[in-house]
Structures are given as structure tokens and as C-alpha cells.
Amino acid sequence: xxxxxxxxxxxxRIDAVRHILKQYLTWIQNSVFEGEITxxxxxxxxxxxxELIEKEKDSIIVYSINNPSWIKKRVWGKExxxxxxxx
Amino acid sequence: xxxxxxxxxxxxRIDAVRHILKQYLTWIQNSVFEGEITxxxxxxxxxxxxELIEKEKDSIIVYSINNPSWIKKRVWGKExxxxxxxx
Numbered sequence: 001x002x003x004x005x006x007x008x009x010x011x012x013r014i015d016a017v018r019h020i021l022k023q024y025l026t027w028i029q030n031s032v033f034e035g036e037i038t039x040x041x042x043x044x045x046x047x048x049x050x051e052l053i054e055k056e057k058d059s060i061i062v063y064s065i066n067n068p069s070w071i072k073k074r075v076w077g078k079e080x081x082x083x084x085x086x087x
Numbered sequence: 088x089x090x091x092x093x094x095x096x097x098x099x100r101i102d103a104v105r106h107i108l109k110q111y112l113t114w115i116q117n118s119v120f121e122g123e124i125t126x127x128x129x130x131x132x133x134x135x136x137x138e139l140i141e142k143e144k145d146s147i148i149v150y151s152i153n154n155p156s157w158i159k160k161r162v163w164g165k166e167x168x169x170x171x172x173x174x
Contacts, residue, residue: 077140
């Protein structure tokens with residue numbers, strides 16, 4: 001399964017959230033991670049994030065698709081390579 | 088066609104970018120818009136944003152899919168309703 005995860009997290013928890021997401025997915029823009037993941041690992045990721053976030057303040061959206069070739073991706077402007085950023 | 092647009096824009100241009108995106112799509116999270124759009128309108132949107140952004144600093148990613156039912160969407164934490172925010 002392929003996922004795109006976008007998040008809006010309060011600043012004091014953002015590094016911790018990214019640290020967890022980086023264990024499973026690729027950081028591709030400031031608030032976006034992407035990648036191939038199993039249903040089991042996505043569930044595990046969800047549990048870890050649920051322990052961390054404040055459900056009344058933070059928001060994480062998970063878009064998943066069985067076949068990534070069904071999604072077309074265009075980049076307008078700078079193609080950021082967040083993988084070089086150190087957390 | 089259904090699109091998910093995520094962006095990482097310098098603060099001085101963010102309101103203008105959102106103002107344009109709001110003409111075509113629904114604001115669903117801080118840096119995310121979504122919605123049904125024709126290929127022609129997406130092109131038009133692209134032209135407008137290209138006039139505005141700095142291509143060395145700003146980044147906009149457009150994910151598009153022919154059939155939105157191919158995407159599963161989950162929300163972890165708060166389901167933000169950005170449509171009530173005034174630009």
C-alpha cells in the first residue's frame with residue numbers, strides 16, 4: 001500500500017512526530033511524508049502517533065492507495081529534498 | 088479528476104497562494120487543499136500560482152487521481168475545518 005501523510009501539529013510536538021514518521025516513510029515536503037507501507041506497519045505507526053499527539057489540537061491525514069501508479073504527481077516550484085535535513 | 092495539493096510557501100506569499108487555491112478547491116488542513124477539478128482548471132490554477140511563487144523557495148505538490156474512490160482517507164486527531172477560516 002502507498003500512503004501520503006500530511007500533518008498539522010503544534011510546534012512543541014513536531015520534531016517527535018517527524019522522528020516517528022521517518023522510521024516508516026520518506027519526508028518529501030515540510031508537512032508531508034510519502035511511501036510504501038504495509039497495513040501492519042501503518043497500524044503500528046498510528047499507535048505511536050496516537051500516544052504522542054493531542055487529539056484536540058493536532059491533525060494527521062493519511063491518504064492510502066493500493067497502487068501508486070494510479071496517482072500522478074506534479075511539483076510546481078522547488079522540489080525539496082527533506083531527506084537531507086537532520087532531525 | 089480529483090486532486091490533493093500540499094504546499095510549503097514562504098510566509099509573505101502564503102495568504103495569496105491560499106486565496107487562489109480557495110477559488111478552485113477546499114481547504115482541509117493548514118497546508119492542504121483537496122477537491123474535484125477539471126484538467127483545464129488545474130492548468131489555469133497552475134498558471135496563476137506560477138506567477139506568484141518563487142520557484143527557488145516555494146514548493147507545491149499536486150497529487151491527482153482519476154477516481155477518488157481509489158483513495159482511502161483516515162484522519163488521526165482533530166478533523167480541522169479550514170473552510171470557516173477567513174482569508
